[in-house]
Amino acid sequence: MSLEKYRWDLVNCERCSMCKWVHPWSIKSKERARICPSMQKYKYDAYSAQGRFDLARALLEGEVEMTDKAAEVIYACTLCGGCDVTCKFTRDMEPIEILQELRALAVAKGKGPLPGHMPAVDSIRQNNNPWLQPRSRRGHWARKMKVKDLSKEKAEVLYFAGCTYSYNANMQEVARSTLGILLNAGIDVGILGANEACCASPVLKVGMVDMFREHAAKNIELFNSLGVKTVVTSCAGCYGVLRSQYPGVGKMNFEVKHSSEYLAELIQEGKLKFTKEIPMKVTWHDPCHLGRGSEPQDLWEGVRVKWGLSEPPRERNYGAQGVFDAPRNVLKAIPGIELMEMERIREFSWCCGAGGGVRSAFPEFALETARERIEEAESTGAEALVTSCPWCESNLGDSINAIGSPLQMLSLVDLVNRAL
Amino acid sequence: MADTVLAKVDYLKPLEDKPYDQVVSERQQYFALLKARLEEILGPEHVCTDPAALDALSRDKSLEEAGRPSFILRPENLEKLCALVKYANEVSLPLTPMSSGTHTCGNALVSMGGAAVDMSGWQQIQKIDHRNRSVRLQPGVTYGQLQEALAKENLRALFPLLPRKDQSVLTSNLEAQPKLIPEFNYSEPFYTMEIVMPLGDIFRTGTAALGPPELNQSDMVGPWGPGFDWNRLYTRSQGTLGIITWMNMMAEPLPCRQKLFFTASENLETLVDFTYRIQRKWLGYECFILNRTALALMLAQRMPEDYERLKKRLPAYVQIFCIGGLRRLPDERIAWQEADFLETARECGLAPQPTLSQAPRAAAFFEQNLLRCWDGEVYWKDRLKGASSDIFFITTMNRASQFVDAMQKETIKGSAPTNDMGIYLQPIENGRVCHLEFMLPYDPAARDDCTGMRKLHCSASRRMKDLGALFTRAYGPWAEMTASSSAVQFQTAKMVKDVLDPKNIMNPGKLGL
Amino acid sequence: MGLPQGAYQALADALGAENICDDPAVTSGYSYMWLIYSTHAQSGRYRPAAVVLPRSTQDVQTIIKIANRYKFNYIPVGTNLLPPTIPARADTIIIDPKRMDSIVEIDTQNMYAVVEPYVTYAQLQAEAMKHGLTITIAEAGAQVSVVANNMFQGMGGTGHKFGYNRGVLGCDWVLPNGDLLHIGSRGNAGADWFWGDCAGMNLKGLLRADSGHCGGMGMVTRMSVKLFPYPGPQTFPVKGANPNFEVNFPKDRFMLNLIKFPDRKKLIEAIYEVGHAEIAAAVHEEPATMVLSGASPSVEYFWEKYPDFMKQWRNVLSVTLIGFSSARQVAYEKKVLDAIVAELGGTYIEEGSELWSIGQDNIGEQIRTGLSNRLFRIAGDFFVIGGFGFDSIDQSYKMSEDYMWPLIEQGQKKGHFVPDDTHNDWLNSYQLGHYSETEPLIYFEHDLEAGASFINSYAQTVVEAVKRRMCTTWPLGPMNYISGPTMCNYHELVLKIKKAVDPRLTSNPDYPVPQEPPKG
Missing domain, CATH: 3.40.50 (Rossmann fold)
Structure with a gap:
């Protein structure tokens, strides 16, 4: 694989900016409209899928070199896949694959991984x-x-x-x-x-x-x-x-x-029965890699032909077939639990901020991203933020502590265990 | 006495050290030269220097200072108008365009000498385009004339409240006079215009720029551009940027049926709340609020007895609301709107009636007059004392009561009879804002009354402005008042004026420019 | 070539070092736009010299004053969708307003909102809907900047009812000389936002024409925009999952009608009749490509369906009725619409039919544009041959048939544009049919020949329009030298006024009109 495989995507991005936002129809408020934590943190377009496409194209064309700054732009991204979902609603492109490919290139050029x-x-x-x-x-x-x-x-x-x-x-x-x-x-x-x-x-x-x-x-x-x-x-x-x-x-x-x-x-199947009531309002955080990031990728190898058609035709993962319902069904089955949904959920979930190596290389970015999620969770009126990902739990938990949020950070299985 | 000295720009060597009578003589010679040349351009019969006519134009119905023109020029056609403007540039002759009508705001008064360009003879309705609901008309066309012509095509103009018979439609729209129907998002109800620019070139806005009407293959209803939004720029420019020779403006379908409702209240805020609600629902056509004074001035058949009687009986405020039925299913259109309107009224605890019990004539009066000019000899606002000094501005409806209270205090301070102050509230664009107008009657023949009113007008205007009133028309003292509050706006306007009118010949002195 | 010596430091001192960047890894993100690429046949050359992130109006004033002092150029952007915001000169910086993203105020009673440049339509509408208000959203998409779009285009959506290009109220506008101009009631004693007019000449007229100045006239840092009544749910009613969403408005208040007419002339008549009857909130001719792309989750899906769909979806008018007041309004308007449709031999596409299922999201699109960028899906790129020209509905039709479609057909014959024999445009009614705009959509690949074919055809529409003295399409930049001489030389006036407010020509210098006519 190389960036060359994605040349069609790179030159065809028309900077529509859908990659920066939750799909317009699913936006419920001004404050919870964004999908890209990197964009939110760093502001410059370069830190969006669109900007990274431009960087990738420029690298491919030899217009820029893989510098330390380029590596920073490439790695300051949680690889949450939000851009992949919203871009694909509109275009036949593969943002997350390209973002990963850019990292591979950074490694090949000796600029990645970061210290x-x-x-x-x-x-x-x-x-x-x-x-x-x-x-x-x-x-x-x-x-x-x-x-x-x-x-x-x-x-x-x-x-x-x-x-x-x-x-x-x-x-x-x-x-x-x-x-x-x-x-x-x-x-x-x-x-x-x-x-x-x-x-x-x-x-x-x-x-x-x-x-x-x-x-x-x-x-x-x-x-x-x-x-x-x-x-x-x-x-x-x-x-x-x-x-x-x-x-x-x-x-x-x-x-x-x-x-x-x-x-x-x-x-x-009736093999797990709850005996205790847990009177609690909770909200569920969809981990990126459990949700939109868990769809199998099509191992497509081919070319883009006339009008941009894929030859052979490829299946695309739109991020909506991840594990979204199962944890919610578990929560709903626990007596006393009231599930309060956040605005950005399922394929439009806001990332916890820890992924893609961000927590180790850009800890401040990780915490700021988590803080936004905590605020979103708080706004639901929930008492606890529940998830099932050690990275999310850890990063969101740290943010809860850092900002003194009253939310409890819980793992799904904690609640299940308590209710048995 | 020598003729009125021409504007600052056409003094002949005024400061030369020479005997005064020589200066006067040179000036007279120059004046004669100007006149001869103007007559050559326009034809002698179209250049008027008759002192009586000049005097007549030196004042208007406002309390503005007199400004006497040196000439009244009546160009016959576009070609001659262009030639005139070009010549005016050569000799730095100020030109103040005026359309038909009684001028009430000082905007057509000659501020800095020069010539009045009288366009009132340009009275053609050039085209009515039923399909595109547009009408192209010249500056001298009046509302009465226009509506008569439009009605034949089952169309109507958007009417202001009981305009004067000689009110120019073009000026009314150019000055953005409020219209009775707040339903439409039409704060700029014109499509395209033809303008003789300050340098004498012809410019047309929107798709009219593609050529003169006889060659233009568009329908000339594209309002924007070319390049800038000239229509907007020229709105309220008071002739400082050129002379408009025609305007293509919107017309609307003429309702074949209509139903009126009068909703009375002693409290303006109650009616404002109700108006917000029905406007938010996008109901009806005409909708406005009058106080008892304004209403009595309209409805009184004999002055002053009817007026006094009505004033005692009428409610403090009345909202007048009209639903219209169009060609398709007119009765059903009226029916659903009526049902929704009355339902909303009930929610507000109000009971709209088909007429005013205190003035049964109201129904017939408004039925007949929503699309008519005032046909009485004395204009309705002037019926009490012969004249009315109006203070009007844009604000939001929720602030109307605050302005009314403050205005009442101002009139008390100014020793004017508060009871005789007319109030007209016209919602604009579904009640997004409103035009709020106070009418202060005075006797134009009584010097003290005029002086007092001038003072009151100034102080009250300033008070309104301080309270947040948005004066959108730079008339008289309002020009200075508004210019001083936004220096950059003024400076930028001056920049535009300098680009388009480098010799500053178009209505100099207006807008503070 | 970068910025003049000292300029970068001056900007960094004013904004903070973290709010300016000239590293190619970052500036590349503002360098590429295929249309520019195809025109100039090379990229990279047009990376901005730096990108700056102002936080406030004051910051913007400072940037512009520094630009004037050091003589470099700047391009203010919003969400940065269109080609003219890509630098075409080396010493150009981008003013990116990402830190200016507040909804400053929503006045629910007086129906306006005040926004900064990095607030999108979707964000604003989401907040407005909570208060029973909405805004017309441009076909560029609900992800675009409200401020930038209001200064530039804004066609689409519910413009039939709410109007077009009249949505701007008070503004804070930093002129290219660095002065802060208050538009409308902003210049008032209370610096209010509620109205766009002021005393004297209305300088809002310089803000744009039928379309905007592409950053060539300074930067609006705050804008008050009109909101309009909205009788629907507080949250945009969407169901489904990516990539298949459906909108679900309450039917008694929101009714989509998709109507097929025997020919395009009848469709045009219908728009006139709907306008004269003063019904409906959104009225658009919907071309097959647009509707099908909106329903296509992939390019493959589109091309599988397209040949058959193109035969079936012809002369379709979309009419959305909204009961602003009550369900009674919808019921009445439907009766009127029925009569018009019957008179003109139209037939409703039946709910539940396959065609309906493909077109049904049109109602969502008209209220919150979410599908339009799928137009890129069809071939990689699209634009309009013509468009952005406003005159009567008849004129829209005539422009389309007389010179736009013949040009499209030429491009199709060469294999540059996607085949389409429908002659249907995205033709819009504004202000109850008082005027209109048409957009014949073409789709092409990123191929230099196809790109040249598009650019030349587009420019040719301006040539053909002025030759016929018909409404022109949007003459972008140098094309003003084609239209200007036959349109009262407006381009000269525009340039003079631009020079008056931008004496050093630092604000996206080639817009709205370049100083010199294009060579050749």
């Missing part, structure tokens, strides 16, 4: 996790649980905890609760413990495509070898990359489900 990304990248290379933690401790979160180790035995379902839920002491409870619920529901589930490896989403996001593919291939091989039917994860980041990117790396003999989907199915 702020390197600890995580190096750690993934050395420790198979971005958190500078030893591989051997990866399975400790479940050491007190009686669960199959799929390195040794077989099960139908692999619960893939992901790096953050495995290592972050404040978040391990999410993994434990989810696994506990699955076990209690009688699901034949196991984990990989110390043999679980990073999904490699962080390296993909910073443009290290080869490293990502290497890791992804190993994971696919491993999962295939386990003979599991389903891989379940609570991490939206892992889920997004497993759903959207892994199919491009290798054949997967298993399906991937997010824990919210799995929980919703269990509720529907």
Whole structure:
């Protein structure tokens, strides 16, 4: 792949600016009209998909060079995919692929990843996790649980905890609760413990495509070898990359489900019953990688022919087929919970600000973006902001603390667990 | 005594050190030269220097200072008008254009000498285009004349409130006089114009720029451009940017049926609230509010007895509202609007009636007069004392009461009879704003009355302005009052004027320019 | 070549270093517009020397004064949609108003809103709808700047009822000499926003003509715009998911009618009759390409459907009735419309039919433009051959048939434009049919020959119009030298006034009219 593949997109962008906004028909207020956190923070057009298209075209044409500033423009983006949704409503273009391609180019030119990304990248290379933690401790979160180790035995379902839920002491409870619920529901589930490896989403996001593919291939091989039917994860980041990117790396003999989907199915099948009421108003934050970012990408290879038609025709992902209903169905099923929706939801969700390597390289940008989401959540009248993504929880949680918001930051499974 | 000294620009060596009688003599010679040349251009019969005629034009119905022209020029046609303007540039002769009619605001008074260009003879209605609902007319066309012609085509002009018989339609629109129907978003009801520019060139606005009417293949109803929005720029320019020779303006379908309602209240705010509501619903055609004085001045058959009687009986304020039915399903059109109108009135606790019980003549009067000029000998505003000094401006309806209170205080301070102050509130564009007008009667023959009124007019205008009244017409003292509050606006206007009229011959002194 | 020495520092000192940038990685984002690219056959050369982000009117005044002092050019932009806002000279900066994005005020009683340049129509309308108010939204899309669009175009939507080009009230306008001109009631004692007229000559007339000056006359930093009654839900009623949304207005107050007429002349008659009857809120001839593109989630979908659709969707008039007062209004207007349609041999496209399902979102489009940028989908680029010229409905039709479509057909024969034999335009009625504008839409690829074909055809429409003394299309920049000499030499007056307020010609110098006629 190279930017050349997207030349048609780059020269055909007519700077209509749809990429900067929620689709006009879905705008409900002046304050919640934007879709692009990068644009909101940095103001210059260069920090939108349109501007980055222009930069990509200029790089392709040799009009500008890949400089430190160009790399900053390229990386100061959460890769949330909001632009991809709104652009595609109008045009047949692939903003998110182009943004990722730009990062690959930055890496190729020696300008990426940024210094702020390197600890995580190096750690993934050395420790198979971005958190500078030893591989051997990866399975400790479940050491007190009686669960199959799929390195040794077989099960139908692999619960893939992901790096953050495995290592972050404040978040391990999410993994434990989810696994506990699955076990209690009688699901034949196991984990990989110390043999679980990073999904490699962080390296993909910073443009290290080869490293990502290497890791992804190993994971696919491993999962295939386990003979599991389903891989379940609570991490939206892992889920997004497993759903959207892994199919491009290798054949997967298993399906991937997010824990919210799995929980919703269990509720529907009557395998999960709530016994306690939780009188609480909550609002749901759609993580980008669970929602619009989780649609499988079409591995289209072809050309644009007369009138811009794709040859062969390609399927496009519009961002609306992600996991949106399942978590809402889970929340609605919990007695006493009142779901208050924010204005920007589902495919138009406002990013938490942590993605795309932003939290490590541009922490201030990450927090400002989160603050906007917190304010949006507060305006619903909700008492708690619920999500199911360790990056979102962490970044939104930090922002809640920073601004002294009365909102509680909750993980979906916390509420489920409390109501059982 | 020598003739009135021509404007600042046509003094002949005024400061030369020579005997005064020589100066006078040279001036007389120069005047004779000018006259001869003007007669050559326009024809002798179209150059008037008759002192009585000049005197007649030196005053108008306003309290403005007199300004006597040296000539009254009546160009016969476009060609001669252009030649006149070109010559005026050569000799720096100020030209003050005037259309037909009784001038009431001082805008047609000659401020800085020169010639009055009398366009009242230009009385042609050049074209009525029923299909495009447009009418092209010259400056001397009056409302009465226009409506008579339009009615034959089942059209109507947007009418101001009971205009004078000799009111020029073109001037009324150019000055943006408010119209009785607030329904339309037509604060600029003209499409295109032909202008003789200050340098004597012909300019046409909008699609009329494509050529003179006889060659132009458009319908000349494209109002914008070319280049700038000249129509807007020329609005209220009071002849300072050229002389308009025709205007193509909007006409509207003539209703085949209409139904009037009168809604009375002792409280202006109640009617304002009601008016906001019905305007927001986009209901009806004519809609305006009068106070009892204004209404009595209109309805009184004999003055002053009817007037006094009516004033005692009439409610403080009355909203007059008219629904019209057009060619297609007229009765149904009236029916749905009536139902909605009355429903809204009920919500406001009001009870519109088909006439005023206190003045049963009201129904017939307005039925007949919404599309007519005032046909009495004395204009309705002047019936009480012979003249009326009007203060009017744009504001929002919710502030009307505040202005009324302040105005009443001003009249008390000015020792004018508050009870005889007429009030006219005309909603504009669905009540987005309104034209608020106060009519202060005075006796033009009584010197003290005039002096007092001039003083009151100034102080009250200033008070209104301080309260946020938007004076959109730079007449008399209002010109200075408004120019001083926005120096950049004034300076930019001057810049435009200098570009278009480098010799400053077009109505110099107006708008403070 | 960048800015004159010292200029960058002066701007940085005035605005803060973070609010100016001249790095090519950033300025590239303001450098590319294919139409410019196709005209000049190279890009990159036109990157702005810097981009500045003012926060206030005062900032804008400072920028413009610095530009005058150091003699460099600037282009003020809004949401930056159109070609003239791409620099065509090296020493040009872009004034990007992204930090000027407030809705300063909405006066719900007196129906106006005050906005800064980076407020979009969708944002403003979303807030206005909460108060039962709306605004006509241009076909450029609801994502464009209210201020910039009001200064530039603004066609479309509910202009049949609400009018066109009369929406601007009070303004704060920084002239190219750096002076702050208050328009309308802004110049009043209370610096109010409620009205656009002032005493004396109305300088609002310099703000634009039928279309705007493309940043050639300074920058409006705040604008009060008219709002209009709106009897619908407080939130724009949309259902569905990307890319298939549907709008769902209450039918008793909002009624879309899609009417097929036997020929285009009958359709034109119908617009006249609707106008004379003073019914409807939005009236547009809707061409097949536009309607189908609006319903197309992809270019492939469009081209699969188009050949058959083009045969079926001909001479279709879209008439939206809105019950501003009550459902009674809609019921009455429908009866009148029925009579007109029957007299002229029209037939309603039936609700539920396939054609209806493709055209049904037209009502949403008329109230909040959300589909129009899909026109780019058809071939990569589109524009109008002609358009932006205003005269009667008859004139729109005649312009279209006499010289626009023949030019389109030439382009089609060469394979430059998408085939279309309907001769249907996006033809609009304004102010109850008092005047009109037509836009024959053409679609072409980013191919230099097709681009040249488009530009030449567009310029040719101006030539043909003045030759026939018919309404011209929008003469962009140098094209004013084609139309000016036959239209009272207006271009000379425009240039003189521009020079008076912009003596150093620093404000997008080639607009509204370049100093010199184009060579050749």
